Amino acid sequence: MxxxxxxxxxxxxxxxxxxxxxxxxxxxxxxxxxxxxxxxxxxxxxxxxxxxxxxxxxxxxxxxxxxxxxxxxxxxxxxxxxxxxxxxxxxxxxxxxxxxxxxxxxxxxxxxxxxxxxxxxxxxxxxxxxxxxxxxxxxxxxQKPQVQVPNAKKITDKQRQVFVNKLNEATDLSSIKQIRTYFSPYFTDKFINEIIRSKGLKYDFKFTTIYPSAISYTETNSAKLTQSSGPNSKYAPNETLYRTAKLVYTSKGWKIDSVDFSLVKEVLNP
Missing domain, CATH: 3.30.457.10 (Copper amine oxidase-like, N-terminal domain)
Structure with a gap:
């Protein structure tokens, strides 16, 4: 006992x-x-x-x-x-x-x-x-207190899924002919220039898991979309790859402005 x-x-x-x-x-x-x-x-x-x-x-x-x-x-x-x-x-x-x-x-x-x-x-x-x-x-x-964003301005679940899909597509640009035109509704010009220059995202891993808390608002006109590679990825069980997309609110709505990756050695938590 x-x-x-x-x-x-x-x-x-x-x-x-x-x-x-x-x-x-x-x-x-x-x-x-x-x-x-x-x-x-x-x-x-x-x-x-x-x-x-x-x-x-x-x-x-x-x-x-x-x-x-x-x-x-x-x-x-x-x-x-x-x-x-x-x-x-x-x-x-x-x-x-x-x-x-x-x-x-x-x-x-x-x-x-x-x-x-x-x-x-x-x-x-x-x-x-x-x-x-x-x-x-x-x-x-x-952490700073959570930013209050009007409901009409918040990123919807559908928009969140679209951003995830477009980021996954940006891992390989070889099959996309008009890159700037294709990604313009979802990415800022600055970010499009970055992925063109680097020929895609740093990691070619396609993220699928989206937790309810994946979106966090840092300011009324900026947000983050964070995902982890999950327990069944090629990095598991000793490593986890995190992808954090920074979004900005423009005259045409939310767009991804940059993406950061972090490969961490750890025992994966839920």
Whole structure:
């Protein structure tokens, strides 16, 4: 039977944002992550950031919806949407469970970081958490509040699918004769010039999975369309390819203005 420890005795002092301990050293240039979330006075960070930047190993169990994080002699098991955590076989309760945001699993930065032996400093003025471990420094900036866009202006599911299809077609331009004319309703002139110059997109992978949260609005006239390669792609199971298309609102509606790719070594999360 697992031991049960109270949040007050073990974890409360590790989770509250004010009075964070200051980082004592940082031998390497800090890594910046701009996708932190502030919720119920807690900082949540993408689980992948924990694995890559704090030197921990992460395993995702699709069937049980559990995430196992190990580093040296420390092992913790978190369950998606649950506030129960097993820390070296002892059960503790968190007031902020592991949860799914923007197609990534998020965990409490304070608890996970300090459990792995890191120092965490919270800057109230800048809204930034700095995590330091063994000379590595991770700076987590909170995402801006979601932009409110009128319903009539929002990208519809049909439009979103069309943009995905056109981006997939842009992986190979050899069969398209009038490239500028063909893509003009969907891409800006700047982006069309880029794909003509590079003879297509950087990766020829065709994305099919579209999560409900794939579209996010950064400003009233700009948005992002984010997709991942998925668990059955040629990159799985050790890598995931992310494609982020930046869209701008023009006089002729929404158009794709640029595309960025990121190939990440990780255990794929839902």
């Amino acid at each position: 697992f031991k049960k420890m109270s949040l007050t005795m073990l974890a409360a002092s590790m989770l509250v944002l004010p009075n964070f301990s200051s980082s004592s050293y940082a031998a390497e240039a800090p890594v910046t992550i701009d996708s932190g979330i502030l919720k119920n006075n807690r900082v949540l960070i993408p689980l992948r950031a924990v694995s890559e930047n704090l030197g921990a190993d992460v395993d995702w169990n699709q069937q049980q919806k559990t995430i196992r994080i190990t580093k040296d002699a420390t092992e913790m098991v978190l369950t998606l949407n649950s506030n129960k955590v097993l820390l070296n076989q002892s059960e503790i309760l968190l007031d902020v469970p592991a949860e799914l945001n923007y197609n990534s699993t998020y965990v409490p930065a304070r608890f996970v970081s300090q459990t792995l032996g890191a120092d965490v400093n919270w800057n109230q003025k800048t809204g930034q958490a700095t995590i330091t471990l063994e000379g590595k420094q991770l700076q987590v900036t909170m």
